[in-house]
Amino acid sequence: MLENPRSPRARAVAKLAKRSARQETGCYLLEGPQAVREALRFAPGAVEELYATPTAMERHGDVHDSARDAGVEVLFATEAVIEAMADTVTPQGVVAVARQAPTSVRDVFAASPRLVAICEEVRDPGNLGTIIRAADAAGVDAVVLTGRTVDPYNPKVVRATTGSLFHVPVAVGAELPATVERARSAGLRVIAADVGGGDFLDHRALLAEPTAWLFGNEARGLDEASLALADASLRLPIYGAAESLNLATAASVCLYESAFAQRAAH
CATH class of the missing domain: 3.30.1330.30 (Ribosomal protein L30/S12)
Structure with a gap:
């Protein structure tokens, strides 16, 4: 004892x-x-x-x-x-x-994924943990952490995943341009979640395709250089009086919408 x-x-x-x-x-x-x-x-x-x-x-x-x-x-x-x-x-x-047992970015895209979440400079541990948990629930093939995204082995991240850290491959230490290039080479369309993007409902046909969703910083979103790397930018509509959605909530909706569309198409 x-x-x-x-x-x-x-x-x-x-x-x-x-x-x-x-x-x-x-x-x-x-x-x-x-x-x-x-x-x-x-x-x-x-x-x-x-x-x-x-x-x-x-x-x-x-x-x-x-x-x-x-x-x-x-x-x-x-x-x-x-x-x-x-x-x-x-x-x-x-x-x-x-x-620690992170997956390499090379292995993520060599596995012919259909749905990947890329997190660029996500800084809040609770948000990242929730995104990993939502990705697991939605059947996402992998989560890739780029830029200065918080360490996935931070205790708060680990707790927020509630065990999903062991269910879905997580790659760390990648740079965004190289990650986007690998995603495209693997046949994925890169879609940025951005408040200045096109209306989500007008582009839902995109979601049935193999997709890498790109999520940015909680406060600043994605900068212009990061947005320029994406094939398309989409925003979730807000029907109520809320000023915005929490990053993890928005990411969960985006990933599930893609999961719904891909399963309906196949």
Whole structure:
């Protein structure tokens, strides 16, 4: 039983909340039974360490069973130790350390995808996590992060994906022009989501084609150079009095509309 919240082991886990530690170790922090459950199911080889309170393991016996089946030892710890390791204010008693496993941009487009989400300078962790989750739900083939988009292994991003980080390939470190070029070479039409674009409803036929959606920064959207790379720009209509849509909400609608159109066409 780990009892000292100031022990070197507890401190090392807690440091993974910082990007510098994640870059140095190649690992990241998983919190909560749902995230750990999905990691053990879809990427068991990525889980390097698993810590839990005895109470949490009693409550989530399936996580304990999955860890045993994956050959991952559960290290029991006190609530104080788990709180010291976790990034959340009220952790759920389960924390893990996992190895980062991003997909390469080359592999994304070599797999002949029909629907891809490209995020250019998305800075809010909650937004990115929600986009990854929505992409997973809509059956998107991959998510590509370009420019200065937030680290997908940021603890807030990981929590917001609710396990979808292990279901959909995520590529990082790409530059937008090269990504767009690869998308076109793979036969995808690049469509930018932009408030100055054409009316969504007037161009719905586009959505049945293989598509790479391009989403920009929450506050500034896409700059002129980025918009110029796209084949088309579309905006979602707003019928009520709302000034705008949250980026993650807009991205979810765009991805689902493409998923609907592609499935209807095929």
